[in-house]
Amino acid sequence: MxxxxxxxxxxxxxxxxxxxxxxxxxxxxxxxxxxxxxxxxxxxxxxxxxxxxxxxxxxxxxxxxxxxxxxxxxxxxxxxxxxxxxxxxxxxxxxxxxxxxxxxxxxxxxxxxxxxxxxxxxxxxxxxxxxxxxxxxxxxxxxxxxxxxxxxxxxxxxxxxxxxxxxxxxxxxxxxxxxxxxxxxxxxxxxxxxxxxxxxxxxxxxxxxxxxxxxxxxxxxxxxxxxxxxxxxxxxxxxxxxxxxxxxxxxxxxxxxxxxxxxxxxxxxxxxxxxxxxxxxxxxxxxxxxxxxxxxxxxxxxxxxxxxxxxxxxxxxxxxxxxxxxxxxxxxxxxxxxxTDEEKVEGDTQVIFEKNIILKNIHFSYPGKRELFHGLNLEIKKGEKVAFVGTSGAGKSTLVDLIIGILQPKDGEILIDGVKLNSENIRSWRKKVGYIPQDIYLFDGSVGENITFGSKMDKKRLIEVAKMTKIYDFLQENNGFDTQVGDGGKQLSGGQRQRIGIARALYNNPDILVLDEATSALDTETESVIMDEIYNIAKNKTLLIIAHRLSTIERCEKKIIISKK
Known part of the structure; x- marks a missing residue:
């Protein structure tokens, strides 16, 4: 044997x-x-x-x-x-x-x-x-x-x-x-x-x-x-x-x-x-x-x-x-x-986003769980500020993950300017997204390394996004972009970590900016300041916001309410 x-x-x-x-x-x-x-x-x-x-x-x-x-x-x-x-x-x-x-x-x-x-x-x-x-x-x-x-x-x-x-x-x-x-x-x-x-x-x-x-x-x-x-x-x-x-x-x-x-x-x-x-x-x-x-x-x-x-x-x-x-x-x-585990091949065929995102007859459920979406239809125009609200577990984050190509629908299709999102162009689509999660992960390194997050370091672009997110002055008072954040960003305040996370999302100049409960861990005053900055930064961008607080989404043009079935 x-x-x-x-x-x-x-x-x-x-x-x-x-x-x-x-x-x-x-x-x-x-x-x-x-x-x-x-x-x-x-x-x-x-x-x-x-x-x-x-x-x-x-x-x-x-x-x-x-x-x-x-x-x-x-x-x-x-x-x-x-x-x-x-x-x-x-x-x-x-x-x-x-x-x-x-x-x-x-x-x-x-x-x-x-x-x-x-x-x-x-x-x-x-x-x-x-x-x-x-x-x-x-x-x-x-x-x-x-x-x-x-x-x-x-x-x-x-x-x-x-x-x-x-x-x-x-x-x-x-x-x-x-x-x-x-x-x-x-x-x-x-x-x-x-x-x-x-x-x-x-x-x-x-x-x-x-x-x-x-x-x-x-x-x-x-x-x-x-x-x-x-x-x-x-x-x-x-x-x-x-x-x-x-x-x-x-x-x-x-x-x-x-x-x-x-x-x-x-x-x-x-x-x-x-x-x-x-x-x-x-x-x-x-x-x-x-x-x-x-x-x-x-x-x-x-x-x-x-x-x-x-x-x-x-x-x-x-x-x-x-x-x-x-x-x-x-x-x-x-x-x-x-x-030898089955590997999914994904392509990088160019996707043009100038008009809208259309979700057509979308069905989705996690294996062994109830269906979250059944025949969902939705249109998001370029430059729109869209809020996704609802109770916990209703599927807000899942819907946004479908839109940005992290998850794939079980049935139905997602169209970008009329072009179906599929395995051949999914990577190109994801590159157009800047994502700001609730918990910003900062590894033990410099601010510059954390903002670029593996991308080629461009000092000019770093300065631009640092100024956009109002963290440039703080860096100038320390060691600039060489300022160390500590493991998990423990050498920075919550607001500073959040600003670095936003700068990271903006670094590659995305067309779409996603906030997934991004400011829920901040106090009301800090959240208000950061949201003002985000709305200002995202003037010409499509903004998708997942949030519980009404103050966070008050300036959104469209609100998608999601409830449990």
Whole structure:
């Protein structure tokens, strides 16, 4: 069952990588095979070197060294061994350089896959349908972009390392069979049984800890997010001990899973190395007991010692990588699900807005909920100031979201100057909208960065919108547009945050300005001042206002009253 899951996860990750990645992967596998030959030669050449160094007469008595000796016309065996030593030194330098280069290419490939996975999911999230996005858990999205993407790339790295270690192990194993197939088969029997038991026992335990780690990590992100995002409420509750206890439980569960995984991964190496070298010592003891002298078989024993010194770590590393792949298998499945989720393609065909917006026979409802709009018809002329009023939950914000293209109607159509709003032109339409929400989100950065919000910074335009929103003088008294707002804008007053939000909405010179309860958190006096400024700014713009206070919408030319059915 676990093996099937293991192979299933490998299949998933191969469907996630591009054709170019597969070509690079093929190149890396080829480079791994060459590395195998280099590593195998590096181990196998030690025995003949030691043998010829301790008994130079064999150079002339053995066929292969004799032919090399004659081909290069060596004067004596000393010259032969000196040359042999120099060649070996050059080879081991080459081996080191090749190993470093190989590992760099491998690490670069894996790191770029981490970038690819995290970037792809980030892009998919931003391109996702708003209605669908609103149902997702932000902590889970963060986890996929940051943690699961990293673990999925590590899964790929472990796969490549397993291939490398298996290749090296197989070649060394063939050499050991040639040297002494009986002794090799005895070692194989003992080690094979142990590897099987380790894979079955430890592998199952590692997979279980991987599932536990994935669950606890979701809770870990969640508690950090909801406590730090509601810090004032946490302080007012004055029950920090409950938060401490909850965080401690989740963190301990997470660290326990990681600790058990770290311990379990050490078991294969300790078990196999102990058994392998005990068998080797037992063989030497048997030879001494049977023949009384181990000189005759010393080169063979030395070769086995060197081979075991190389093979056993390879076997343990294979098991380590196998266990690591089981441990992060859940992350691979989550990334696969995120990257194969249906993606909505939206176009940027130009939309001209010079006359009106017409909503024609609009039907809309959220999945599993009552229908908010049934056959709704509405016209909004360019430059009109329109208010949307009604009780909470009646659908004011939903209607405006339909108008500005954030939500799509289930039936009916929205026409802009007679042109139907659809997936081919929706992005162009959204660019014409400046949106001011009730809660202005300001990230920890400068005022300038918060106003531009990812757009190219134009100092002239910044000054224009800062003056429009009456925040320019405040900035001049501080550090200008480099004034820091603090995380969430905590270094500014509510009115200042609101003005920055309005400046942000105006920065790209939109045709439509939307106020979604934008001033409801302000006192009446501040709200009155800001609304005067907004009406003044929006003289030539279409203004859509969602509000409860009548004072906010008193100058609107059209009032749309929405009530619950």
């Amino acid at each position: 676990k093996k099937n899951k293991f192979l299933h996860d490998i299949g998933l990750i191969f469907t996630l990588i591009t054709r170019r990645d597969k070509m690079i992967l093929f190149f890396l596998l080829f480079a791994t095979l060459f590395l195998t030959l280099v590593e195998t030669f590096g181990v196998s050449v030690i025995m003949p070197f030691i043998t010829l160094a301790t008994n130079p007469d064999l150079i002339l008595n053995q066929r292969i060294p004799r032919e090399i000796y004659n081909f290069f016309n060596f004067k004596n065996t000393t010259d032969f061994m000196i040359t042999f030593s120099i060649v070996l030194v050059i080879f081991y330098i080459f081996r080191a350089v090749y190993n470093i280069t190989y590992n760099y290419l491998l690490n670069r490939f894996v790191s770029r896959k981490y970038h690819y996975f995290s970037y792809s999911i980030f892009c998919r999230v931003l391109r996702s349908d708003y209605e669908k996005f609103s149902k997702k858990n932000l902590d889970e999205i963060r986890k996929k972009i940051v943690t699961d993407s990293l673990r999925t790339s590590q899964f790929l790295s472990s796969f490549l390392n397993i291939f490398a270690e298996i290749s090296i192990g197989l070649l060394l194993y063939v050499i050991l069979l040639i040297i002494s197939w009986k002794m090799t088969m005895i070692l194989t029997l003992f080690l094979g049984i142990n590897v099987f038991l380790i894979v079955k026992g430890v592998g199952r335990a590692v997979d279980k800890q991987g599932q536990e780690r994935s669950k606890s990590e979701e809770g870990f992100y969640k508690i950090i997010s909801h406590t730090l995002s509601n810090f004032k409420i946490v302080k007012l509750r004055a029950k920090e001990e409950e938060d401490f206890r909850l965080f401690e439980q989740i963190s301990l569960k997470r660290s326990r899973a990681q600790a058990l995984y770290g311990t379990l991964t050490l078991l294969p190496r300790n078990i196999l190395e102990t058994i392998g070298f005990c068998i080797l010592v037992a063989c030497v003891g048997y030879i001494l007991y049977s023949y009384g002298d181990a000189k005759a078989v010393l080169p063979i024993v030395s070769m086995y010692a060197l081979a075991l010194y190389r093979v056993l770590p390879s076997v343990t590393r294979i098991l380590d990588h196998y266990n690591a792949m089981l441990f992060v298998g859940k992350a691979v499945e989550d990334i696969y699900e995120a990257m």
